[in-house]
Amino acid sequence: MLPLSLAVSFLLLLSSLSLQALALQGRSLQGVQQRRRHLEDQLLAAAQQLAGTLQQRHRCLLPLADDAWDPESRDPAAVAAPPPCVSAVELPALRQGQVGDQPWTLVRYTADPEQQRGELQVRLAAGGPAAAFALHWELHAPAGEADPTAAEPVATEPWLVRVQPLGLRGVRS
Amino acid sequence: MTLVEVLVSASVFAISSSASLQLWAAGSSWSQRAEQQRAQQGQHEAALLAAEGELHVQAELLRSAWLAGPPAAVPTCAAAAAALLDQWSAPAARAGGPAQLAARDGGLLLTVPAAAGNPSRQRWFHPAAFGLCGERPQP
Numbered sequence: 001m002l003p004l005s006l007a008v009s010f011l012l013l014l015s016s017l018s019l020q021a022l023a024l025q026g027r028s029l030q031g032v033q034q035r036r037r038h039l040e041d042q043l044l045a046a047a048q049q050l051a052g053t054l055q056q057r058h059r060c061l062l063p064l065a066d067d068a069w070d071p072e073s074r075d076p077a078a079v080a081a082p083p084p085c086v087s088a089v090e091l092p093a094l095r096q097g098q099v100g101d102q103p104w105t106l107v108r109y110t111a112d113p114e115q116q117r118g119e120l121q122v123r124l125a126a127g128g129p130a131a132a133f134a135l136h137w138e139l140h141a142p143a144g145e146a147d148p149t150a151a152e153p154v155a156t157e158p159w160l161v162r163v164q165p166l167g168l169r170g171v172r173s
Numbered sequence: 174m175t176l177v178e179v180l181v182s183a184s185v186f187a188i189s190s191s192a193s194l195q196l197w198a199a200g201s202s203w204s205q206r207a208e209q210q211r212a213q214q215g216q217h218e219a220a221l222l223a224a225e226g227e228l229h230v231q232a233e234l235l236r237s238a239w240l241a242g243p244p245a246a247v248p249t250c251a252a253a254a255a256a257l258l259d260q261w262s263a264p265a266a267r268a269g270g271p272a273q274l275a276a277r278d279g280g281l282l283l284t285v286p287a288a289a290g291n292p293s294r295q296r297w298f299h300p301a302a303f304g305l306c307g308e309r310p311q312p
Binding site for chain 2: 001002004005006008009010012013015016017019020022023024026027030033034037038041044045047048049051052053055056057059099137138140159160161162163
């Protein structure tokens with residue numbers, strides 16, 4: 001009878017400990033999710049900062065991938081004219097910044113001018129988490145050129161309208 | 174089977190049953206709390222997304238109005254942030270909810286305060302990222 005009693009007791013304790021382990025795992029998962037949400041919020045702020053700067057002062061860069069942003073390093077045969085809205089001195093401020101106490105860096109920016117959409121990836125700190133964001137823009141005539149009676153279509157420039165989070169990414173830089 | 178064996182077996186079983194019951198009760202209570210917290214986290218997230226959606230709608234209304242007007246109608250980013258804050262805070266525009274919006278670092282900080290064990294959520298937005306401001310160079 002004693003062996004039977006010991007076996008039943010062992011099973012009872014084992015099952016209740018399993019339940020405890022499950023509960024603890026659930027709690028730890030919640031902690032992970034909270035940290036992940038906090039990171040998403042910080043990465044969104046970084047993307048807003050960069051998108052805001054592009055829209056404010058460097059809108060001509062929106063339809064260009066980030067490797068074409070540098071007016072000095074671009075292949076003159078590839079594109080007729082360097083981007084007129086940025087100087088080499090201003091580029092470092094576009095590639096990195098700070099959100100609160102967290103530094104961020106631009107991993108890459110790609111653009112699809114036909115879809116009027118770009119995708120940027122930013123990373124927190126060195127080797128930290130990264131996230132992707134879609135930038136949507138519309139084309140507007142520069143001030144003073146919006147003349148509906150004009151025979152020739154006027155030149156247009158991108159005007160950012162929305163930054164859309166695309167989620168955390170395992171970015172290979 | 175001796176009486177001693179029966180007594181020892183009964184004692185072992187009684188002690189282990191009691192300990193097991195307590196562990197089950199604690200485990201169930203933790204699971205229940207975790208489940209409640211997950212549901213509250215979902216509500217917290219939904220409140221943040223709803224407030225962010227409201228902000229996007231209000232920004233879209235402002236942007237359309239400004240871009241349709243003369244170039245001078247597009248304000249500076251500071252003025253755009255203030256206008257969006259005013260519009261978002263207007264009682265007619267608010268669908269309720271715990272979220273708060275405040276000016277911060279040249280942009281707007283959306284905060285859903287901490288509630289029911291969930292830490293507060295904060296998202297910062299730049300008015301230019303909504304297309305509410307930006308230089309419109311003269312040709």
